[in-house]
Structures are given as structure tokens and as C-alpha cells.
Amino acid sequence: MPEDARFDAVADNFIYIHRALCHDLSGIIEGGARAFQTGFPRFVRILDKHTELEEQLFFPALEARSQGSTDVTRAPHRDIEERLRGLEALVGDVDASESRILEDLKALEETMGEHLAEEQRVVMPEMMRHFSAEELWALDARIMEFCSPEFMQEMMPWWFLHMDADDRVAVARNMLGGIDASFLPALCQWISEGLAAAEWQQLVAQVPALSQSSPTP
Ligand SMILES: [Fe+2]
Ligand SMILES: [Fe+2]
Incomplete structure (x- = not known):
């Protein structure tokens, strides 16, 4: 069924990676300061790359066919980026308070969770509407150019x-x-x-x- 084929072609980048990001971040929050120091840098590298792929690869392609359909992602991306840079500065800081780190992580979790849900609700259906499954897979194959x-x-x-x-x-x-x-x-x-x-x-x-x-x- 074409709808299923299109869903499969976007699910990795809009559902399964989002769930893994949420799972990792909630584990870091549960694990406290130690989990933050050891696990957060990797989480940041992966979330940054995910956002880069959206902004450099997927969203420009979608905008070319459906102008304005990724507008909702712009402010949250900048907001998340700012929170990531702020938290990154606390990695390796022996004086950083655990309660401050946890408070910032929880704020990031909330912002990111809302953003990922909105991408799934607003942007993912637009990708499925404006591209064939073959075109979506062709875009997906280009991920390796960025990694x-x-x-x-x-x-x-x-x-x-x-x-x-x-x-x-x-x-x-x-x-x-x-x-x-x-x-x-x-x-x-x-x-x-x-x-x-x-x-x-x-x-x-x-x-x-x-x-x-x-x-x-
Ligand atoms: Fe995003
Ligand atoms: Fe995303």
C-alpha cells in the first residue's frame, strides 16, 4: 500500500530516532550528575546531527514543494540549541550544582518533547503528502553525505x-x-x-x- 510505503520511508527519521532521543535523555535525567557527565556529550552530538539533517537535507526539500510547512520547527530548533549549549558548558564543571543540571535537563526534555511531537504531527504528514516512497528513500540515502x-x-x-x-x-x-x-x-x-x-x-x-x-x- 503506498501509504504504508511512505510511512516506512519517513518513520526512521521522525519516529524511531525521536523515541531514542527521548529515551536517552530521560535515562540521563534519572541517572543524575554522573549520567550527565558520561552520557550527555553523546546525546548532544546525536541531537545536533538530527537537527542538522532536518535543516540541511529534509526541510529544504520539503519547503521546495510546500512552502512554510517547516516554519513551526524554526524557533524550537534555536531554543533547543541554546539549551544544549548551556548544558554542554556544565559538562566537566566540577562546581556545577546537580540541582541546576537536573532543572536544565528537565526543561530541555520538555522543550524537545513538544518539538518532536509537533514534527511528527505537522511535518511528517507533509513529507508523506509531497513525496513518493522512492523519493523519500532517495533523500534518506543522502544522510550518509552528512555523517x-x-x-x-x-x-x-x-x-x-x-x-x-x-x-x-x-x-x-x-x-x-x-x-x-x-x-x-x-x-x-x-x-x-x-x-x-x-x-x-x-x-x-x-x-x-x-x-x-x-x-x-
Ligand atoms: Fe527537529
Ligand atoms: Fe526531528
């Missing part, structure tokens, strides 16, 4: 670590649909790095194509 191998190596295990079992299956299937077979071993390596052995086996049982390439332990 270094080092970034991918960090982001992929992070993504699978922060998804639930159903989302992992959906994302793995989407990825397998778009990659060259020669890339499969690297993909399996990255995914398995984010998962416990039992989680990896559970995923492979549902997406058997992953078993054609066994990651090195």
Missing part, C-alpha cells in the same frame, strides 16, 4: 540501545531495504554493539537477514 564514519560508529549502537524490541525490528528492516549487501557486516557489527547478546539474538530471530553476517564478539 562521518566515526559518527555512524557512535550513533548506530546508541540508536539500537535506546529502542524497544519492536522499534529495533522496524528500523533494521528499513535499513536492510536500503543498503548494499557489502555494507551488511558493518551494519550488523554496529547494531550488535548496542545490544546485549540475548537482545541481538531476539532481533536476528525476527530479521533473519541479519544472521547472514555474524558480528565479531
Whole structure:
């Protein structure tokens, strides 16, 4: 069904990555100062890249077909960026108070949560309305132009670590649909790095194509 094909082609960038970002941030908040110091820099790198991909790749393409449809994202993106820079300045600051860090993290969580929900409600349907599934996949394939191998190596295990079992299956299937077979071993390596052995086996049982390439332990 064309609607399903379009949904699959946008879900990674509008649903599954959003959920992983929310999951990571709520874990950092739960983990307090220590989790902030160790986990926040990676969270920032991934959220910054997500915003960059939207602003450099997806949104200009959509604006070219539906002017004004990404206007709602502009102010929240700047607001989130400002909060990220403020919190980043507290990483490694031994004098920063835990209550201040937690207060700022919770404010970021609220702003980001509202923004991601609005993108899903407003922007995602516009992407599906104005592009075919083939065009959406072609845009998706261009993500690699914006990401270094080092970034991918960090982001992929992070993504699978922060998804639930159903989302992992959906994302793995989407990825397998778009990659060259020669890339499969690297993909399996990255995914398995984010998962416990039992989680990896559970995923492979549902997406058997992953078993054609066994990651090195
Ligand atoms: Fe965004
Ligand atoms: Fe987003």
C-alpha cells in the first residue's frame, strides 16, 4: 500500500530516532550528575546531527514543494540549541550544582518533547503528502553525505540501545531495504554493539537477514 510505503520511508527519521532521543535523555535525567557527565556529550552530538539533517537535507526539500510547512520547527530548533549549549558548558564543571543540571535537563526534555511531537504531527504528514516512497528513500540515502564514519560508529549502537524490541525490528528492516549487501557486516557489527547478546539474538530471530553476517564478539 503506498501509504504504508511512505510511512516506512519517513518513520526512521521522525519516529524511531525521536523515541531514542527521548529515551536517552530521560535515562540521563534519572541517572543524575554522573549520567550527565558520561552520557550527555553523546546525546548532544546525536541531537545536533538530527537537527542538522532536518535543516540541511529534509526541510529544504520539503519547503521546495510546500512552502512554510517547516516554519513551526524554526524557533524550537534555536531554543533547543541554546539549551544544549548551556548544558554542554556544565559538562566537566566540577562546581556545577546537580540541582541546576537536573532543572536544565528537565526543561530541555520538555522543550524537545513538544518539538518532536509537533514534527511528527505537522511535518511528517507533509513529507508523506509531497513525496513518493522512492523519493523519500532517495533523500534518506543522502544522510550518509552528512555523517562521518566515526559518527555512524557512535550513533548506530546508541540508536539500537535506546529502542524497544519492536522499534529495533522496524528500523533494521528499513535499513536492510536500503543498503548494499557489502555494507551488511558493518551494519550488523554496529547494531550488535548496542545490544546485549540475548537482545541481538531476539532481533536476528525476527530479521533473519541479519544472521547472514555474524558480528565479531
Ligand atoms: Fe527537529
Ligand atoms: Fe526531528
